[in-house]
Amino acid sequence: GVATKPAETKSKKDAAKGGEAKGETLSPDVARDLYYDMYLGREFEEMCAQMYYRGKMFGFVHLYSGQEAVSTGAIRLLRPDDYVCSTYRDHVHALSKGVPAREVMAELFGKQTGVCRGQGGSMHMFSRKHNFLGGFAFIGEGIPVGLGAAFQTKYRREALQDESADQVTLSFFGDGTCNNGQFYECLNMAGLYKLPHIFMVENNKWAIGMYHDRATGPSFGDNVPNIYKKGEPFGMPGIHVDGMDVVKVREAVATAVARARRGDGPTLIECETYRFRGHSLADPDELRTKEEKERYAKRDPIPAFRKYVLDNKILMEAELKDIEQQVVECVEDSVQFAEASPKPEKGQLLENVFADPRGFGTAPDGGYRYEQAGFTSGTAQVS
Amino acid sequence: NEKLMWEALREAVDEEMERDPNVLVIGEDVGHYGGSYKVTYDLYKKYGEWRLLDTPICENSFMGMGVGAAMVGLRPIVEGMNMGFLLLAFNQISNNCGMLHYTSGGQFKVPMVVRGPGGVGRQLGAEHSQRLESYFQGIPGVQLVACSTVANSKSLLKSAIRSDNPVVFFEHVLLYNLKGETVDGDYCQPLEKAEIVREGTDCTILTYSRMRYTVLTAVQELEKKGVHPEVIDLISLKPFDMEAIAKSVKKTRRVIIVEECMKTGGIGASLSAVISESLFDDLDHEVMRLSSQDVPTAYAYDLEAATIVQPEQVAEAVGKICGLVPA
Numbered sequence: 066g067v068a069t070k071p072a073e074t075k076s077k078k079d080a081a082k083g084g085e086a087k088g089e090t091l092s093p094d095v096a097r098d099l100y101y102d103m104y105l106g107r108e109f110e111e112m113c114a115q116m117y118y119r120g121k122m123f124g125f126v127h128l129y130s131g132q133e134a135v136s137t138g139a140i141r142l143l144r145p146d147d148y149v150c151s152t153y154r155d156h157v158h159a160l161s162k163g164v165p166a167r168e169v170m171a172e173l174f175g176k177q178t179g180v181c182r183g184q185g186g187s188m189h190m191f192s193r194k195h196n197f198l199g200g201f202a203f204i205g206e207g208i209p210v211g212l213g214a215a216f217q218t219k220y221r222r223e224a225l226q227d228e229s230a231d232q233v234t235l236s237f238f239g240d241g242t243c244n245n246g247q248f249y250e251c252l253n254m255a256g257l258y259k260l261p262h263i264f265m266v267e268n269n270k271w272a273i274g275m276y277h278d279r280a281t282g283p284s285f286g287d288n289v290p291n292i293y294k295k296g297e298p299f300g301m302p303g304i305h306v307d308g309m310d311v312v313k314v315r316e317a318v319a320t321a322v323a324r325a326r327r328g329d330g331p332t333l334i335e336c337e338t339y340r341f342r343g344h345s346l347a348d349p350d351e352l353r354t355k356e357e358k359e360r361y362a363k364r365d366p367i368p369a370f371r372k373y374v375l376d377n378k379i380l381m382e383a384e385l386k387d388i389e390q391q392v393v394e395c396v397e398d399s400v401q402f403a404e405a406s407p408k409p410e411k412g413q414l415l416e417n418v419f420a421d422p423r424g425f426g427t428a429p430d431g432g433y434r435y436e437q438a439g440f441t442s443g444t445a446q447v448s
Numbered sequence: 449n450e451k452l453m454w455e456a457l458r459e460a461v462d463e464e465m466e467r468d469p470n471v472l473v474i475g476e477d478v479g480h481y482g483g484s485y486k487v488t489y490d491l492y493k494k495y496g497e498w499r500l501l502d503t504p505i506c507e508n509s510f511m512g513m514g515v516g517a518a519m520v521g522l523r524p525i526v527e528g529m530n531m532g533f534l535l536l537a538f539n540q541i542s543n544n545c546g547m548l549h550y551t552s553g554g555q556f557k558v559p560m561v562v563r564g565p566g567g568v569g570r571q572l573g574a575e576h577s578q579r580l581e582s583y584f585q586g587i588p589g590v591q592l593v594a595c596s597t598v599a600n601s602k603s604l605l606k607s608a609i610r611s612d613n614p615v616v617f618f619e620h621v622l623l624y625n626l627k628g629e630t631v632d633g634d635y636c637q638p639l640e641k642a643e644i645v646r647e648g649t650d651c652t653i654l655t656y657s658r659m660r661y662t663v664l665t666a667v668q669e670l671e672k673k674g675v676h677p678e679v680i681d682l683i684s685l686k687p688f689d690m691e692a693i694a695k696s697v698k699k700t701r702r703v704i705i706v707e708e709c710m711k712t713g714g715i716g717a718s719l720s721a722v723i724s725e726s727l728f729d730d731l732d733h734e735v736m737r738l739s740s741q742d743v744p745t746a747y748a749y750d751l752e753a754a755t756i757v758q759p760e761q762v763a764e765a766v767g768k769i770c771g772l773v774p775a
Binding site for chain 1: 514
């Protein structure tokens with residue numbers, strides 16, 4: 066199965082309309098921001114791999130290396146009050162949304178300074194401050210949650226007459242998820258209610274060891290599956306974009322964001338991309354061929370963008386070097402911060418189970434359990 | 449001021465929607481149709497279609513949408529047209545409603561109510577006769593509440609809507625047309641407290657939902673024989689009101705649990721275990737459990753009746769535990 070260029074469609078052509086005009090050169094500020102964010106994504110994840118092998122983090126750790134153009138291209142375009150919903154491969158989405166690298170790394174180290182106090186871990190990053198909705202470990206379950214945030218925006222506008230409600234929600238997920246019912250259920254509701262929700266498909270071609278073309282049948286008349294074509298049946302544009310090109314992703318998302326803010330509803334964007342590592346650090350990655358990996362390595366989005374900004378004289382070599390140095394320092398700093406941070410105290414055990422601690426109920430000797438000795442030290446029996 | 453239970457539930461929804469514009473109802477046929485048991489009847493005319501959101505048939509996605517909306521400030525009431533359908537939303541109820549406040553380190557709250565009709569009805573067949581409380585009780589971070597009277601259905605639902613915790617709220621298909629009075633004014637009943645249905649001395653019967661009436665039917669007969677069981681409606685199926693339970697057990701020293709749940713892995717199984725563990729020295733008799741048989745609920749009337757607990761079985765159990773009949 067060789068990745069085939071999808072046929073040109075009407076909805077694909079729509080991608081060029083609106084947003085930042087195609088071919089328009091990026092401002093140096095934007096270019097710096099994009100390069101910094103992609104470079105940070107890569108360096109952060111490569112550091113995670115090192116830390117994992119050194120026994121600093123555990124469990125399932127899914128790295129994002131190779132897919133940076135999608136996260137950066139999409140999320141750096143958003144306003145702080147827009148929402149992002151992610152999957153188990155969520156570190157870099159969180160970073161792009163502005164969550165400090167220190168807090169993500171500390172979370173991975175299981176420290177109390179982590180963005181979720183060490184209670185979430187690699188697959189459950191959340192940041193309320195950054196409107197980052199998670200961090201969902203099961204396939205597809207984040208899409209309805211993202212849809213709920215988009216619904217809230219629509220609700221504020223329609224039911225509460227709040228004219229300022231124009232936030233957009235981006236939900237990220239992969240090609241494997243596109244065979245899950247929640248994907249279709251949410252496409253239907255998003256189209257039906259015209260929700261300001263963008264379905265961001267990161268098609269990296271592999272669901273662990275299941276090649277995309279082995280899992281998904283093509284549309285009638287096609288030879289290969291095209292996820293973006295699933296938008297139109299649900300009343301929204303489907304856009305296919307080169308997910309290894311940050312500028313193209315940014316253009317496509319700009320169009321979709323503008324459409325959502327106008328109140329015209331959702332968009333489905335399929336980004337063709339590739340993960341440079343296995344599904345997780347526990348994946349031996351034996352099924353993907355050397356040829357395929359080399360083909361995509363040549364399209365590495367970071368050197369490609371580097372070349373683009375140099376060729377177009379948007380940034381100078383020295384500026385890029387400076388950004389790279391800043392990123393390396395930031396990632397180093399995140400590790401030192403995580404290392405030096407304290408582990409959660411045992412007293413944290415019973416916190417955050419219920420927003421209202423009366424949820425733990427009453428005790429045999431009277432009173433609510435949360436008022437009892439031992440509750441704040443985490444030693445009380447709560448069942 | 450008598451009304452039916454569905455009317456009381458509807459009043460609770462109406463009053464809370466009036467009070468807080470962030471409260472809304474999401475589910476199948478909750479808008480135009482008014483809810484399969486009329487709990488939201490005509491409310492869309494007052495509040496509009498966005499606040500009484502008719503959804504397509506996609507339980508896990510509209511449940512997840514409710515979770516997402518709750519995370520960012522709304523207070524959704526998500527209706528399961530039949531509680532059994534919420535098996536399709538189990539992932540969203542468990543992984544998202546239950547765990548997300550914790551995994552996010554307390555950053556996001558999920559103030560939502562998941563409610564709907566459950567229990568064994570009248571010949572509805574196996575799939576529509578489920579007691580999901582047994583499945584949901586293992587989920588951390590959610591509260592399970594079962595209403596049983598016109599009064600408590602309204603006052604508990606109001607509390608559930610105002611709670612910052614996710615609450616799964618069980619109504620019983622056979623109780624919607626029960627008649628009774630509601631408490632006047634803006635009354636909210638604590639979600640964690642059991643109700644003492646009648647005081648007694650000879651044994652403690654712990655029950656909930658429709659089985660409250662099965663128990664009371666039996667108790668009427670027992671009264672005539674001079675037997676005085678204490679009857680407690682658990683109300684909170686998770687967590688148990690251990691304060692009320694312990695107080696009663698210490699008084700009567702004998703416990704019978706009467707439930708519609710399956711015997712294996714049900715509410716009674718958990719309750720029995722916790723009583724044996726924490727109140728063993730206060731017991732004069734092992735805890736008795738009267739539960740549904742571990743079988744799918746048959747359609748045929750007599751088989752269905754044989755699946756669930758009947759008043760005669762309650763009377764017999766009381767006789768045994770109080771030593772009135774040979775064991």
